[in-house]
Amino acid sequence: xxQIDEKKNKKxxxxxxxxxxxxxxxxxxxxxxxxxxxxxCDPYLKYFIDGDSTTIIKTRAPIIHHGYYxxxxxxxxxxxxxxxxxxxxxxxxxxLSLGAGFDTSSFRYRSDRNIFIEIDHPDVCQRxxxxxxxxxLIDDKKINFEENCPELFLQSSRYLLFGVDLRQHSQVxxxxxxxxxxxxxxxxxxxxxxxxxxxxxxxxxxxxxYIEQTVADKLxxxxxxxxxxxxxxxxxxxxxxxxxxxxxxxxxxSNDFNRFMFKHFQQxxxxxxxxxxxxxxxxxxxxxxxxxxxLINMRHFYRELLTQEDRNRINHRIEPFDEWEELENVxxxxxxxxxxxxxxxxxxxxxxxxxxxxxVKSLLAKSFHPSLxxxxxxxxxxxxxxxxxxxxxxxxxxxxxRQSSVKxxxxxxxxxxKNILQLSLDDSHEQITNVQIIHSKNNESIINRxxxxxxxxxxxxxxxxxxxxxxxxxxxxxxxIAIDYDINQFEIIESFDIVHKYRHVCSRFxxxxxxxxxxxxxxxxxNNNVDESNSIWMFDMATSRWFQSKINGLLTDxxxxxxxxxxxxxxxxxxxxxxxxxxxLSENHIELMDSRMENVExxxxxxxxxxxxxxxxxxxDDHRILIIGGIADYGISNRIYQIDxxxxxxxxxxxxxxxxDDQILMMHNFSCELxxxxxxxxxxxxxxxxxxxxxxxxxxxxxxx
Numbered sequence: 088x089x090q091i092d093e094k095k096n097k098k099x100x101x102x103x104x105x106x107x108x109x110x111x112x113x114x115x116x117x118x119x120x121x122x123x124x125x126x127x128c129d130p131y132l133k134y135f136i137d138g139d140s141t142t143i144i145k146t147r148a149p150i151i152h153h154g155y156y157x158x159x160x161x162x163x164x165x166x167x168x169x170x171x172x173x174x175x176x177x178x179x180x181x182x183l184s185l186g187a188g189f190d191t192s193s194f195r196y197r198s199d200r201n202i203f204i205e206i207d208h209p210d211v212c213q214r215x216x217x218x219x220x221x222x223x224l225i226d227d228k229k230i231n232f233e234e235n236c237p238e239l240f241l242q243s244s245r246y247l248l249f250g251v252d253l254r255q256h257s258q259v260x261x262x263x264x265x266x267x268x269x270x271x272x273x274x275x276x277x278x279x280x281x282x283x284x285x286x287x288x289x290x291x292x293x294x295x296x297y298i299e300q301t302v303a304d305k306l307x308x309x310x311x312x313x314x315x316x317x318x319x320x321x322x323x324x325x326x327x328x329x330x331x332x333x334x335x336x337x338x339x340x341s342n343d344f345n346r347f348m349f350k351h352f353q354q355x356x357x358x359x360x361x362x363x364x365x366x367x368x369x370x371x372x373x374x375x376x377x378x379x380x381x382l383i384n385m386r387h388f389y390r391e392l393l394t395q396e397d398r399n400r401i402n403h404r405i406e407p408f409d410e411w412e413e414l415e416n417v418x419x420x421x422x423x424x425x426x427x428x429x430x431x432x433x434x435x436x437x438x439x440x441x442x443x444x445x446x447v448k449s450l451l452a453k454s455f456h457p458s459l460x461x462x463x464x465x466x467x468x469x470x471x472x473x474x475x476x477x478x479x480x481x482x483x484x485x486x487x488x489r490q491s492s493v494k495x496x497x498x499x500x501x502x503x504x505k506n507i508l509q510l511s512l513d514d515s516h517e518q519i520t521n522v523q524i525i526h527s528k529n530n531e532s533i534i535n536r537x538x539x540x541x542x543x544x545x546x547x548x549x550x551x552x553x554x555x556x557x558x559x560x561x562x563x564x565x566x567x568i569a570i571d572y573d574i575n576q577f578e579i580i581e582s583f584d585i586v587h588k589y590r591h592v593c594s595r596f597x598x599x600x601x602x603x604x605x606x607x608x609x610x611x612x613x614n615n616n617v618d619e620s621n622s623i624w625m626f627d628m629a630t631s632r633w634f635q636s637k638i639n640g641l642l643t644d645x646x647x648x649x650x651x652x653x654x655x656x657x658x659x660x661x662x663x664x665x666x667x668x669x670x671x672l673s674e675n676h677i678e679l680m681d682s683r684m685e686n687v688e689x690x691x692x693x694x695x696x697x698x699x700x701x702x703x704x705x706x707x708d709d710h711r712i713l714i715i716g717g718i719a720d721y722g723i724s725n726r727i728y729q730i731d732x733x734x735x736x737x738x739x740x741x742x743x744x745x746x747x748d749d750q751i752l753m754m755h756n757f758s759c760e761l762x763x764x765x766x767x768x769x770x771x772x773x774x775x776x777x778x779x780x781x782x783x784x785x786x787x788x789x790x791x792x
Contacts, residue, residue, distance in 0.1 A: 119132050131194045154417045179284070182204065183288065185253060186294025203245065203247070216241040225246060253295075256309050260310070289328070289330070291333060295361060296334050300361040337386075344753060347780070368382060388423065407559030409558075411669060412774055451745060453745075454745045456522060459522065459786060462480060464537070466770050468760040482771070482783055484506065503535045506524050510770070538554075539553060549580075551567055554591055583631075589646075591606045596623075597682040603626075604623065606648065640689070645664060646664055647664055659677060659706070661676070677712070692735050692737065699719050712729075715727050715754065723755065753784060758770045768788050
């Protein structure tokens, strides 16, 4: 029985290793797609793509290109930092790449003063060695395959490729203990007569996360111990550094994007085994006796260390991009770790406890129709018919119904919604009784847009659908839509070629049947050469007439802000990103925009420190406001704040959850409706989660106290 279990465990381990090495192939294809699109240059990566280098590779999504570009630039930044002493000709760099995969750094940073030792699983090394030989990527006459060292797959004067499981610590050290490394150092020293320092760099690009932390820490400790023991008494001074690009837990609170990512790798049979927070990372390297530890979150790197020219180039000139929420989530779970100025002491044996902190969720929601998958839409509660109408968005649109009730079993590809979805509620507003599609009367009347806004007319049959987009550089016209509930069809009866915006504000404003529109993307309007600073576009719903108006103190150069109508004459605003740099606003206010005074008053709410975008606001009564979801400076905010608008303070803060602990929620790109001041519905939301898949929230309902 023990032998059977041993064989089974060995088979499972081999399957897991194969899955983990498979992540190398996916990552290589994603990097190649990004480079092929023109984001950056790597002349060597094409050789590591299966087939001829001219073969057309399926292009990855812009969000994946952005994620890998940030990764490329961050590692490039890291190499500059760990090589910066190399400006001194007296130094030789020895890079120990742990889990190297198809990384091309050894070719891109080839130098007489750089020695690369790459270590990975034998299967990966065999493929890499074959590719290097076939394409003659190492232009060195000293290539020599050592038959008496089967783990050595390739050797040159400045390069070694070892195939070994990183969990086999002793085997790794035995390979480093051979004369191969000494010969390479002596050869490099001969070429540089004044060489006095050996700069050892441990490099990890998303590899050690697949190994238990205690195992990875022991590996690094043994490598460091080997370096100290062997080279401290030599004629050279030594320096040891660490450069890592890795996943980490950037959030104190639970983050459902992390859970979605974990689930993805678990389903791939390549589970993430080390996922620690910043304090634990610092403690980890303190225990390895590094005394300068620098950790850079990729969200910070994208916003602060990439130049504005770089951001403009990848966001506008290379390919259109409008997945800011998704990019925030991806960047938030990666960091660049640079450890320098190693002090030589006895290594600590202390281990670090890895924990998963998830706060108690105090506001549980009822979940409906998880198969209704949509994000980037807008919605409106129709009190005349006690139903919620959903306009546009992206996801899986239900197929045409044979009956009035739609069954969501048949799946179709993700696409923009062309029709209107109608959710009928019961008299208590607590249950959905029916889901049906309102179809277009003709092929020209389709919704087919994301990030639009909708405002109902008073008759409950006509709706003003404001802006939206097909793609980030293709904003759409605003239109008036008429719904014929007798035949469950709609048509566009009038369109306006005035202001083309998305992620903007559109709301009733003023005593008469007027609405206003301002803010949003894109920055440049195609048909109107007007100064839009502090200005809003007004639309008279009775006469279909547009005109402009000024509101003193109004910041219009922003997008993805929360807004809601307040009374008959005001709009309440909060947050958003500035349109030029996609940065959070410098101040975090609740803003009251008054049509009578034609100005904006700004209020600071005590203890509301979170800056948000892609969130929503709803008015409960004359003094209470809800702020729901969004993206904060730490990632997804699955929270609902209830704020007293008179006292300017937070009354309650609730985490959004369901009775299903496995339910993942990402409260952005959603819509919400507050009914009878005490029942809140959130519809859909989520987004493309980098290379981990696409997430859709279910429909949720909450009782608001």
